[in-house]
Every structure is written in structure tokens, then in C-alpha cells.
Amino acid sequence: MNYLNSADGNTTNCTYSARISLLPHRSIAMKEANNDLAQAYEYQGFWFLKQALRGLIWAQDHFKPHPAATLVASYPKTGTTWLKALAFSIATRNRFDLSSNPLETSISHQCIPFLELEIPRSPSHKYYPDVPLFSTHVPYTCLPDSITGSDCKIVYICRDPTDTFVSWWHFARKRAPEDVEFVPIEEGFQQFAEGYSLYGPYWEHILGYWRASLDRPDQILFLKYEDLVLNTSFYVKKLADFIGSPFSIEEERDGVVERIIDLCSFKHMSGLEVNKSGEHSNGLDHVTLPNSMYFRKAEVGDWKNHLPAKMKEQMDQIMELKLRDSGLALGSTSNP
Numbered sequence: 001m002n003y004l005n006s007a008d009g010n011t012t013n014c015t016y017s018a019r020i021s022l023l024p025h026r027s028i029a030m031k032e033a034n035n036d037l038a039q040a041y042e043y044q045g046f047w048f049l050k051q052a053l054r055g056l057i058w059a060q061d062h063f064k065p066h067p068a069a070t071l072v073a074s075y076p077k078t079g080t081t082w083l084k085a086l087a088f089s090i091a092t093r094n095r096f097d098l099s100s101n102p103l104e105t106s107i108s109h110q111c112i113p114f115l116e117l118e119i120p121r122s123p124s125h126k127y128y129p130d131v132p133l134f135s136t137h138v139p140y141t142c143l144p145d146s147i148t149g150s151d152c153k154i155v156y157i158c159r160d161p162t163d164t165f166v167s168w169w170h171f172a173r174k175r176a177p178e179d180v181e182f183v184p185i186e187e188g189f190q191q192f193a194e195g196y197s198l199y200g201p202y203w204e205h206i207l208g209y210w211r212a213s214l215d216r217p218d219q220i221l222f223l224k225y226e227d228l229v230l231n232t233s234f235y236v237k238k239l240a241d242f243i244g245s246p247f248s249i250e251e252e253r254d255g256v257v258e259r260i261i262d263l264c265s266f267k268h269m270s271g272l273e274v275n276k277s278g279e280h281s282n283g284l285d286h287v288t289l290p291n292s293m294y295f296r297k298a299e300v301g302d303w304k305n306h307l308p309a310k311m312k313e314q315m316d317q318i319m320e321l322k323l324r325d326s327g328l329a330l331g332s333t334s335n336p
């Protein structure tokens with residue numbers, strides 16, 4: 001059953017919408033197509049767009065994961081597109097020749113569906129149903145019990161908060177109609193720093209997956225964008241081991257790891273025709289986005305080009321306070 005097409009789908013959809021409209025809500029630094037600021041709804045301690053929240057509540061009520069599935073989880077703009085490409089190419093390398101991998105003609109979001117966006121509309125999703133990968137931006141503590149109580153593996157990626165915010169702000173600005181004055185970056189930053197961001201507060205999102213990875217290290221792999229940039233080969237092999245598709249000695253000798261890294265690299269992916277001029281629906285109602293919006297600069301420390309150092313310091317202080325006693329330090333790991 002999905003929430004749109006099942007016999008009682010419209011009723012279910014309306015019931016969810018009615019429940020959501022009773023939740024606390026506020027505007028966030030993102031414009032709708034009609035130029036209004038988007039509304040975010042507070043649910044179980046986090047902020048969501050209505051469409052994603054409908055999908056999440058549906059998933060909490062109905063979703064059953066494939067027992068061998070791996071969930072690719074992330075806060076938006078922390079490396080989702082990259083991690084999905086890596087996971088997909090690792091998982092399908094014996095099925096597709098790397099040079100004809102679907103990632104050459106589709107953005108990774110079209111290869112791995114989102115739990116809260118595409119799956120509620122089409123639970124037996126049309127992408128690659130026999131590739132047991134799905135993805136989410138949903139915080140750990142809001143995941144359906146059917147996932148957290150199962151043998152599903154989860155791989156999570158996080159990123160420096162100020163780079164994440166800057167990446168988000170550019171994305172949100174590009175989503176807004178061109179002729180519309182956008183929210184100033186400083187205002188958007190303040191909201192993010194106060195915890196009013198989609199799927200945020202960001203630190204709570206990180207902490208949920210971090211704590212779960214400490215409790216269940218065999219089931220939850222916690223990665224950092226900066227580590228993947230610095231030490232790509234090490235973490236790609238770790239990812240392959242984790243999802244149960246380790247590289248053989250022969251594959252390592254034949255350069256398969258490097259070929260996967262090259263296929264998924266920002267340089268290669270951002271240069272593909274599908275990612276320069278293609279578009280895809282991200283599962284939100286009636287929203288089609290150019291794939292190019294998911295490929296901007298991919299630089300560690302790009303915040304410097306957009307925000308003053310004092311804002312970065314403010315963000316780092318907030319994170320230090322929030323992550324205190326967690327044992328987690330953001331930024332690259334010196335000795336992986």
C-alpha cells in the first residue's frame with residue numbers, strides 16, 4: 001500500500017495532512033515556487049517539510065525493510081549524492097560493467113529511493129528493486145521501528161556544519177524563483193545555528209546516528225565527508241566491507257577500487273551530461289529539480305568564501321557544546 005494510490009490512500013493522505021497541520025510550525029529560509037517562505041513542522045523534536053513528514057509518518061506506520069537492506073542516511077548537503085553513488089556502484093559492480101553503470105546516465109538519487117519521499121508513493125520502488133539500498137534524511141530517533149529493530153545496516157555521513165549550511169543555502173537559493181529576493185545568508189545562518197533547519201537541529205541529527213553507531217557498531221557505520229575527501233580509498237573499502245561486498249584481492253589488484261572512486265568523483269559526475277542538463281523529481285509533490293543543483297564545488301572549507309570567520313567560530317562553539325561528552329570530534333580523522 002502507498003499513501004496515494006491505495007484503496008484508502010486519499011483518506012490516509014488527508015489524515016496525515018490533518019495531523020500535521022496541528023503541529024507547531026514556522027517559516028524557514030527556503031522559498032516555495034509562489035515566493036512564500038516554506039513552512040517547517042516540528043515532529044518528534046525535528047523540523048520537516050509537510051510532504052516529507054507525510055512520507056515519514058507513512059513509513060513509521062507501514063514500511064517493512066528488506067532484511068538485507070542497507071540504509072544510506074544523511075543530513076541534507078553532507079555528501080548524500082556522493083555516498084549513494086559509492087554505495088550503488090559497490091553493490092552493483094558485478095552486475096553492471098563500471099563503464100555502463102546506471103550512474104553514467106542517472107543521478108544517484110534515481111538509483112536509490114528515499115524512505116520518506118519516493119518509497120511512500122511507490123513502496124515496491126521502480127528504481128532497482130533487487131538492489132537492497134534505500135536512503136533517508138530522517139533523524140535516527142524518528143526512523144520506523146521496523147528499521148531500528150531490524151538487522152538493516154545503516155551508513156551515515158556527516159560534514160562540517162558551516163560547509164553544510166553554505167551548501168544548503170546555495171541549494172535553497174537556486175530552488176527559489178529567479179526574480180525573487182532571497183533570504184540573506186546571515187539570516188539563514190542564524191536560523192540554522194538556532195536549530196531551525198530542515199531535518200534539524202543538525203547536531204541532534206548527528207548525535208542520534210553517532211550514539212547508535214557506538215551502541216551497534218556492526219550495524220551502523222558513521223562516516224565524515226572530510227575523511228572521504230582525504231582518504232577516499234580507505235573509506236570506500238570500509239564501506240564495501242560494511243555493506244557485505246568486500247573487494248577481493250584480485251579486484252584490488254585490477255584497480256576496481258580506483259575505478260569506482262573515479263566513477264563517483266565530483267569531477268566525473270559533475271561533467272556527465274545527465275548531471276549538467278538532466279533533471280529528476282525528488283519525490284516531493286510536483287517538484288522537479290535540475291541535477292546540476294547537486295553538484296556545486298565540493299570543497300572542504302568553502303564557508304570562507306561566504307561567511308565571516310566569527311560566524312564559523314559561533315557555529316564551532318555551538319557544536320562543541322552540543323557534542324560535549326559524546327566522544328565525537330567533527331572534521332577529518334587524523335589516523336583512520
Ligand code: PAP
Nearest residue numbers: 076077078079080081082167265266295296297298
Ligand atoms: P542532498 O542531501 O540534497 O542529496 P548532498 O549530495 O548531500 O545533497 O550535497 C551536495 C553537496 O555534495 C554539494 O556540496 P557543495 O555545495 O559544498 O559544493 C556538492 O558539490 C557535493 N557533492 C556532490 N557530488 C559529490 C561528489 N561526487 N564528491 C564530492 N562531493 C560531492
